[in-house]
Amino acid sequence: MxxxxxVTQRNLCEACARAKGVKVQPGPLAQAxxxxxxxxxxxxxxxxxxxxxxxxxxxxxxxxxRCGLTYAQFRSTGMLGCAGCYEAFAGPLAPLVSRAHEGATxxxxxxxxxxxxxxxxxxxxxxxxxxxxKRVTRAAALFGSPEERRARIAVLKRQLAEAVAxxxxxxxxxxxxxxxxxxxxxAEGGSVSG
Amino acid sequence: MNExxxxxxxxxxxxxxxAPWLSGAGAAAEVVISSRVRLARNLAGAPFPxxxxxxxxxxxxxxxxxxxxxxxxxxxxxxLTWADVHGLPTLERQVLLERHLISKEHAGLKxxxxxxxxxxxxxxxxxxxxxxxxxxxxxxxxxPDESISIMVNEEDHLRLQVLRxxxxxxEAWKQADAADDxxxxxLGYAYSPRLxxxxxxxxxxxxxxxxxxxxxxxALRLTGDxxxxxxxxxxxxxxxxxxxxxNSEAAGDLFQISNQTTLGKSEAVLLRDLEREILPEVIAYExxxxxxxxxxxxxxxxxxxxxxxxxxxxxxxxxxxxxxxxLSLVRLGVLTGLIGGVExxxxxxxxxxxxxxxxxxxxxxxLNQQGRREAxxxxxxxxxxxxxxxxx
Numbered sequence: 074m075x076x077x078x079x080v081t082q083r084n085l086c087e088a089c090a091r092a093k094g095v096k097v098q099p100g101p102l103a104q105a106x107x108x109x110x111x112x113x114x115x116x117x118x119x120x121x122x123x124x125x126x127x128x129x130x131x132x133x134x135x136x137x138x139r140c141g142l143t144y145a146q147f148r149s150t151g152m153l154g155c156a157g158c159y160e161a162f163a164g165p166l167a168p169l170v171s172r173a174h175e176g177a178t179x180x181x182x183x184x185x186x187x188x189x190x191x192x193x194x195x196x197x198x199x200x201x202x203x204x205x206x207k208r209v210t211r212a213a214a215l216f217g218s219p220e221e222r223r224a225r226i227a228v229l230k231r232q233l234a235e236a237v238a239x240x241x242x243x244x245x246x247x248x249x250x251x252x253x254x255x256x257x258x259x260a261e262g263g264s265v266s267g
Numbered sequence: 268m269n270e271x272x273x274x275x276x277x278x279x280x281x282x283x284x285x286a287p288w289l290s291g292a293g294a295a296a297e298v299v300i301s302s303r304v305r306l307a308r309n310l311a312g313a314p315f316p317x318x319x320x321x322x323x324x325x326x327x328x329x330x331x332x333x334x335x336x337x338x339x340x341x342x343x344x345x346x347l348t349w350a351d352v353h354g355l356p357t358l359e360r361q362v363l364l365e366r367h368l369i370s371k372e373h374a375g376l377k378x379x380x381x382x383x384x385x386x387x388x389x390x391x392x393x394x395x396x397x398x399x400x401x402x403x404x405x406x407x408x409x410x411p412d413e414s415i416s417i418m419v420n421e422e423d424h425l426r427l428q429v430l431r432x433x434x435x436x437x438e439a440w441k442q443a444d445a446a447d448d449x450x451x452x453x454l455g456y457a458y459s460p461r462l463x464x465x466x467x468x469x470x471x472x473x474x475x476x477x478x479x480x481x482x483x484x485x486a487l488r489l490t491g492d493x494x495x496x497x498x499x500x501x502x503x504x505x506x507x508x509x510x511x512x513x514n515s516e517a518a519g520d521l522f523q524i525s526n527q528t529t530l531g532k533s534e535a536v537l538l539r540d541l542e543r544e545i546l547p548e549v550i551a552y553e554x555x556x557x558x559x560x561x562x563x564x565x566x567x568x569x570x571x572x573x574x575x576x577x578x579x580x581x582x583x584x585x586x587x588x589x590x591x592x593x594l595s596l597v598r599l600g601v602l603t604g605l606i607g608g609v610e611x612x613x614x615x616x617x618x619x620x621x622x623x624x625x626x627x628x629x630x631x632x633x634l635n636q637q638g639r640r641e642a643x644x645x646x647x648x649x650x651x652x653x654x655x656x657x658x659x
Contacts, residue, residue, distance in 0.1 A: 140314045152422070154318035156311060156457035156465045159472075166469060170462070170530065173470045177531020180463030182474040183444070185451050188458065250502050 285616030293433015473530030572600030
């Protein structure tokens with residue numbers, strides 16, 4: 074685990090380099106974001122025995138039965154190979170997806186008409202109203218479960234210390250903002266569901 | 268006429284006119300240049316483009332093309348144009364990129380401003396790269412409105428975007444939603460009830476929608492407050508980018524603000540967050556800053572915009588960055604009444620018309636960097652010939 078932790082830190086430096094504008098791996102922002110999220114996900118999975126328990130050791134060997142992509146390949150590019158990858162890598166992917174989307178785990182919104190269409194998943198707050206519904210959704214999305222939050226805060230604090238030590242102030246400011254958003258007050262409640 | 272010009276998919280008339288999304292129409296157009304909604308969709312039966320072999324890519328391209336061209340997506344009076352992007356010359360791919368009809372990745376160009384590709388086109392030595400560049404991919408877009416464009420085999424099988432002038436996210440979403448419905452009727456999308464639309468990158472999963480606006484914030488830049496907007500939007504999990512997307516600096520004081528997350532919020536909520544909560548504040552902030560600048564620092568602003576006009580009316584060589592930054596100030600001058608004799612929209616269109624590929628298409632031949640700088644300066648002098656300070 075400690076060894077994994079060290080690997081994680083080296084990856085982090087690449088993410089930092091990207092944040093500084095050094096092109097480690099040119100590509101869309103989404104890709105860079107996934108990379109950053111992947112790094113956090115690996116570290117988080119070590120601290121909290123969740124759906125990704127054991128993932129750092131075994132997940133890399135996972136492969137999608139449909140397209141053949143391995144989890145290790147996904148980790149290196151941040152790109153999945155086919156729709157089937159979402160099922161094949163469901164375990165290790167879940168915390169990454171949740172983290173990339175502010176704690177959300179379930180889709181809310183449009184659905185193909187052949188599956189019943191948008192009517193079944195309309196947002197409770199609706200487009201026209203600005204009410205408490207939105208705040209609850211946002212808070213829940215931000216804070217997630219207590220364990221997840223604690224693990225995330227620990228990772229963020231470590232990253233912040235590293236960024237400050239490396240004088241990467243822009244990244245440090247981003248991490249500080251993230252930490253603020255992950256703050257403890259009003260954080261009860263689970264993740265968002267459809 | 269040489270080949271890069273013979274194979275153009277964007278008509279000459281459109282090149283001369285500029286882009287519809289820069290027309291200055293629409294709500295809050297003083298600040299909001301354009302609104303864009305982009306959906307990512309994948310076919311259920313095929314690997315994502317990055318994982319497709321050449322044969323699978325062609326099959327996806329063919330299937331999508333067939334449905335796209337027969338889906339009746341063009342509004343009345345408009346028509347749908349299809350192009351195999353891999354078969355287009357560098358210059359034409361760059362034209363499509365500059366008009367925001369395709370992404371930088373889809374264009375297959377090294378830099379967003381196309382400088383590497385344009386340089387290659389001019390140097391001769393590197394020009395051996397034939398049409399037929401990169402993997403099979405395509406784009407469909409409507410003319411003359413250019414409101415819809417659909418990239419096939421980008422990061423996802425389909426990237427459907429609607430681009431409109433001014434603040435028009437709701438209208439853009441409605442149009443994208445309807446086009447999506449029309450395609451979905453025949454193309455089976457990869458979709459999971461729990462995760463929504465499945466995308467190659469998990470950061471796009473869910474609604475798989477990116478709603479963005481391009482804002483012109485010259486006053487906030489002059490007052491130094493633009494960083495506050497950056498910080499505030501970042502705190503709200505919004506992405507802030509430049510004129511040409513990620514990694515591009517905010518040249519010309521143009522900033523794109525878009526939603527960052529796509530899972531756990533409906534399209535309606537994303538729309539409301541942006542259009543009703545965030546954007547009105549940013550727009551008001553910029554307009555208030557313009558007003559305050561005029562009231563309290565009028566001579567300073569007048570000096571800034573008139574210097575910019577003087578430079579553009581006198582320069583014999585202009586880089587793209589210099590042109591954009593000076594045009595931004597001239598636009599501010601026109602909108603605040605400090606500069607007269609030129610229409611605001613003529614200035615705004617110059618943001619696009621001074622781009623490298625547009626300059627070359629307008630002139631009708633390939634230009635090296637020096638040639639482009641000359642052409643850019645000539646164009647600005649001609650376009651701003653009637654413009655003059657109003658006297659503060």
